Amino acid sequence: MITLTGQTLTFSEINKILFHGEEVTASTESIERVIASRKAVEKIVDDEKIVYGITTGFGKFSDVYIDKKHVESLQLNLIYSHACGVGDPFPEVVSRAMIILRANALLKGFSGVRPVVIEQLLKLANAQIHPIIPQQGSLGASGDLAPLSHLALALIGEGEVIYKGEKTTAMKALTNEGIFPITLTAKEGLALINGTQAMTAMxxxxxxxxxxxxxxxxxxxxxxxxxxxxxxxxxxxxxxxxxxxxxxxxxxxxxxxxxxxxxxxxxxxxxxxxxxxxxxxxxxxxxxxxxxxxxxxxxxxxxxxxxxxxxxxxxxxxxxxxxxxxxxxxxxxxxxxxxxxxxxxxxxxxxxxxxxxxxxxxxxxxxxxxxxxxxxxxxxxxxxxxxxxxxxxxxxxxxxxxxxxxxxxxxxxxxxxxxxxxxxxxxxxxxxxxxxxxxxxxxxxxxxxxxxxxxxxxxxxxxxxxxxxxxxxxxxxxxxxxxxxxxxxxxxxxxxxxxxxxxxx
CATH class of the missing domain: 1.20.200.10 (Fumarase/aspartase (Central domain))
Known part of the structure; x- marks a missing residue:
């Protein structure tokens, strides 16, 4: 079992995770940082402050204020609209690497997601559920938006995955493993896709x-x-x-x-x-x-x-x-x-x-x-x-x-x-x-x-x-x-x- 902390992942550890099926967990200290960071996001929403990606739109829409009653829809729409990658999928091992690296980044405690989001990523990794992620469509800035959106789909029970060597729906794979899809709330969709994990995983x-x-x-x-x-x-x-x-x-x-x-x-x-x-x-x-x-x-x-x-x-x-x-x-x-x-x-x-x-x-x-x-x-x-x-x-x-x-x-x-x-x-x-x-x-x-x-x-x-x-x-x-x-x-x-x-x- 490899323990992710957000700060100490090594090549030896990632090699074991990717090529030898080693399972992963999160350190207690990192989860505590995640919880503290999440409280800050919830306060921003409650206070109706204008903060990019939490209470605003994205990219050119950064000046559009989003009412707190729409924060869940904002995150879901983000994933749907950005999941437009094309071409052959990344190798399965690269998809696995993206899961691990995204979880590790969120564990640093600077992203404002709930612990359940990270736990869902780790459940996918440990159950060998690997999202099918098209290779083409990322510009490599604003993060690997399109590829990581396809990864995020699996967390909410949508999209397709490779599970036990077969292509299937994410919902079927999650159900077989007793994993429930999650609902993304304030900032979580953005935190999942705004990063370099596709290029870094590859x-x-x-x-x-x-x-x-x-x-x-x-x-x-x-x-x-x-x-x-x-x-x-x-x-x-x-x-x-x-x-x-x-x-x-x-x-x-x-x-x-x-x-x-x-x-x-x-x-x-x-x-x-x-x-x-x-x-x-x-x-x-x-x-x-x-x-x-x-x-x-x-x-x-x-x-x-x-x-x-x-x-x-x-x-x-x-x-x-x-x-x-x-x-x-x-x-x-x-x-x-x-x-x-x-x-x-x-x-x-x-x-x-x-x-x-x-x-x-x-x-x-x-x-x-x-x-x-x-x-x-x-x-x-x-x-x-x-x-x-x-x-x-x-x-x-x-x-x-x-x-x-x-x-x-x-x-x-x-x-x-x-x-x-x-x-x-x-x-x-x-x-x-x-x-x-x-x-x-x-x-x-x-x-x-x-x-x-x-x-x-x-x-x-x-x-x-x-x-x-x-x-x-x-x-x-x-x-x-x-x-x-x-x-x-x-x-x-x-x-x-x-x-x-x-x-x-």
Whole structure:
């Protein structure tokens, strides 16, 4: 059981909640803050004060006063009108992340909701009831209004959800779990949708996958080093300490560890004096990606524990301030940076694939074919990698440099951070497939060289991967191999024991 406080959610905890079904609860202290904040909202309504989103309309309608007899209708109308997202739904795990992050934000006690709203969110999470939330429609400022409105629908028993692996109505899922729909009162609809939880949830899931992929990229690159008899000297610690980037030093160290007892790597001058950049500069390029991942993780960790709605309530209601914490610019920049950094892992991987299959660049059979000419071998796998890399370059265009005014120009600058986070996830999905292709080619190259000469750790990977993708003895439908290895890389089961020890240190 993970206890949410509104302030202390970690990546380790969110990973357990999202991927291991860990249940959640709220801390007593956080609920006390929520109760105090709610009293302030109720006083504002009773005193008929003019406060944005509590006794006024929204956006351009902020100057329209709403009588207290209409506060419930105001919140319900808000959810109905804003639930207009379009396109394919977010992955179920992202929907789950949105629930958790929205609950955690409300537990900070600045939003003025009743505890029952947070309890309803936690009930959905613990019952594995995940709202179906369309991916498209958020500008990433004024919060992720459209996506979060679809989330809010589930709390009131409307909309559709994924429950026990099936698509169904929210009301049916709630009824099956003995959960009653709630009625939203003053400010609660606004508090549920005015935030960055869609882009942050997508960003968290993207980051967790990117981190795993970045480690796998190093292990797969190590196989390629063996398949091409790469020069190990380029990974000497002195070189990387001389430059000073810790992430670069760490990548070089991990690859030295993977290849420690390899008889397939070479020393400079044995076969050639220098390797191509795609081999020689692995620590520099992969290390730079790790620098970016560290930056992204830092920003996401802050946003996971941030109050991002509007207005916010301070000093027991004596201070209620309209601000702009819903603006997604910090996450928009982080997601665009993540896109670029992960796309580069695929770029350099594709160049290593080319070196594995191009007979003009190595002494292996052309395209790793068992019968060059009669059989094409890995020729078109490199095409596929090149296609994915090219697609990534388009997706890597920064979403955050764009802005379109909305709400009659009241909301005249927006972040487009949700678009950035969605594209980041698409890029990461493409990167994994490129790495799967590199792995297939590297496995074949190492087999040709002699698997008995491989390092202990790369041989362990080889043995595991060969259970998924057999040796290329003849041409076959390689699409099945790519998808099978892609799935293996995505699943926890592909993380080998020794590999996990090294990457966790």
């Amino acid at each position: 960003g968290v899931v993207a980051y967790l996958e990117a981190e795993k992929i970045a480690h796998q990229a190093e292990l797969i690159a190590s196989l390629t080093m063996e398949g091409l008899q790469g020069i190990i000297d380029a990974f000497d610690e002195n070189i990387h300490l001389a430059r000073g980037y810790q992430e670069q030093v760490d990548v070089a160290k991990r690859i030295r560890t993977y290849l420690a007892d390899s008889k397939l790597t070479t020393k400079q001058g044995e076969i050639r004096v220098q390797d191509a950049y795609s081999l020689r500069c692995i620590p520099q390029v992969h290390g730079a990606t790790w620098q970016t991942l560290n930056y992204v993780k830092e920003k996401l960790l802050i946003e996971m524990n941030a109050a991002t709605d509007n207005p916010l309530i301070f000093e027991n209601g004596d201070k209620v301030i309209s601000g702009g914490n819903f603006h997604g610019q910090p996450i928009a920049f982080a997601m665009d940076f993540l896109k670029i950094a992960m796309a580069e892992l695929a770029n350099i991987s594709e160049r290593r694939i080319e070196r594995l299959v191009n007979p003009q660049l190595n002494d292996l059979p052309a395209f790793l074919s068992p019968e060059p000419g009669l059989q094409s071998g890995a020729m078109i796998m490199q095409y596929v990698a090149a296609s994915l890399v090219s697609e990534n370059k388009t997706l890597a265009h920064p979403a955050s440099v764009d802005s379109i005014p909305s709400s009659a120009n009241q909301e005249d600058h927006v972040s487009m951070g949700t678009i950035g986070s969605r594209h980041a996830y698409q890029i990461i999905t493409n990167v994994r497939r490129v790495l799967a292709i590199e792995a297939i080619c590297a496995l074949q190259a190492c087999e040709i060289r002699g698997i008995e000469r491989m390092a202990s750790m790369t041989k362990e990977f080889y043995d595991g991967a060969r259970k998924i993708v057999p040796s290329i003895k003849a041409d076959r439908v390689f699409a099945k191999d790519i998808e099978a290895l892609n799935k293996w890389l995505k699943e926890e089961s592909c993380i080998l024991e020794n590999f996990e020890i090294i990457t966790n240190n």
